Amino acid sequence: MKMPKIIRSKREAKNIKTITFHCPGEIVPGQFFMIWLPDVDEIPMSVSYINGDIKAITFREVGDATSALYKLKHGDKIGVRGPKGNGFKIQGKHILFVGGGTGVAMLAPAAEEAVKKNILATIVIGVKNKSELFFEKRLKKCGAKVVISTDDGSAGYKGFASDVAKEILNNEKIDAVLTCGPEVMMKTLLDCCKDIPFQASLERYMKCSIGICGQCCIGKGLRVCIDGPVFDGKTLKKVEDFGVYKKDSAGRKIQF
Ligand SMILES: Cc1cc2nc3c(=O)[nH]c(=O)nc-3n(C[C@H](O)[C@H](O)[C@H](O)COP(=O)(O)OP(=O)(O)OC[C@H]3O[C@@H](n4cnc5c(N)ncnc54)[C@H](O)[C@@H]3O)c2cc1C
Numbered sequence: 001m002k003m004p005k006i007i008r009s010k011r012e013a014k015n016i017k018t019i020t021f022h023c024p025g026e027i028v029p030g031q032f033f034m035i036w037l038p039d040v041d042e043i044p045m046s047v048s049y050i051n052g053d054i055k056a057i058t059f060r061e062v063g064d065a066t067s068a069l070y071k072l073k074h075g076d077k078i079g080v081r082g083p084k085g086n087g088f089k090i091q092g093k094h095i096l097f098v099g100g101g102t103g104v105a106m107l108a109p110a111a112e113e114a115v116k117k118n119i120l121a122t123i124v125i126g127v128k129n130k131s132e133l134f135f136e137k138r139l140k141k142c143g144a145k146v147v148i149s150t151d152d153g154s155a156g157y158k159g160f161a162s163d164v165a166k167e168i169l170n171n172e173k174i175d176a177v178l179t180c181g182p183e184v185m186m187k188t189l190l191d192c193c194k195d196i197p198f199q200a201s202l203e204r205y206m207k208c209s210i211g212i213c214g215q216c217c218i219g220k221g222l223r224v225c226i227d228g229p230v231f232d233g234k235t236l237k238k239v240e241d242f243g244v245y246k247k248d249s250a251g252r253k254i255q256f
């Protein structure tokens with residue numbers, strides 16, 4: 001476990017912040033850290049920014065741990081275990097990224113890497129309303145084509161990110177779809193992709209994060225913490241809980 005000092009804490013949008021810290025070592029977009037907040041909790045957070053030894057996480061304040069994280073300032077320390085899990089395979093000629101809500105946080109470094117590899121990157125950012133929008137400028141600046149959708153029409157297209165993505169899939173030649181967001185949205189996308197290679201990053205309640213406790217299992221024993229969190233479409237088609245339910249900390253099924 002490393003205990004880096006926070007270099008920067010930046011508000012991105014309503015209840016959303018990015019925390020930047022020094023963390024030497026390789027990491028692939030899609031991988032995550034376990035972030036330890038002494039006396040509060042340890043929670044999984046995907047990497048949202050990769051620049052050599054500098055890494056960041058971007059999160060929404062939803063409960064005890066994320067609220068504690070939200071209050072931290074420059075110079076405060078956090079516990080960091082990882083990187084953990086696998087990452088996205090970034091290959092093809094034109095990749096469509098689809099991020100719902102905070103899902104765009106972990107897709108941003110993947111889109112940046114695609115552009116670096118001279119792959120055309122189109123990213124759909126879907127949020128409920130304009131106040132939740134973040135990373136639009138960052139992604140445009142890196143050279144990705146950014147398409148916004150909001151549920152209420154306050155910015156970009158009015159409607160769901162999956163509807164906008166369907167339009168793009170119908171009108172453009174897309175080699176791969178990479179997504180992170182609400183699971184129902186990702187399931188809808190998988191169903192539209194047919195033969196197009198598909199990768200989705202899943203969230204499940206995590207305890208050990210090293211493949212031992214079984215808390216994060218999906219389907220027939222796939223552990224999201226070490227076999228994922230990124231899974232391909234072929235695998236997900238066989239996972240009966242994908243887009244249907246997840247388990248809470250006590251193992252109870254929660255329908256999406
Ligand atoms: C691989 C992975 C990557 C993630 N990356 C991000 C990210 O980049 N940005 C972001 O905002 N959120 C991310 N999350 C979700 C984030 O971990 C939860 O929002 C956070 O744990 C909530 O903790 P809390 O104490 O603030 O809220 P709580 O009130 O405790 O919980 C709120 C929600 O978060 C879930 N949650 C709580 N603890 C855990 C845990 N240990 N493991 C998984 N889920 C938990 C709960 O089931 C509930 O749905 C990720 C989750 C996973 C599994």
Ligand code: FES
Pocket residue numbers: 205206207208209210211212213214215216217223224225226
């Ligand atoms: S969190 Fe324990 S096996 Fe994945």
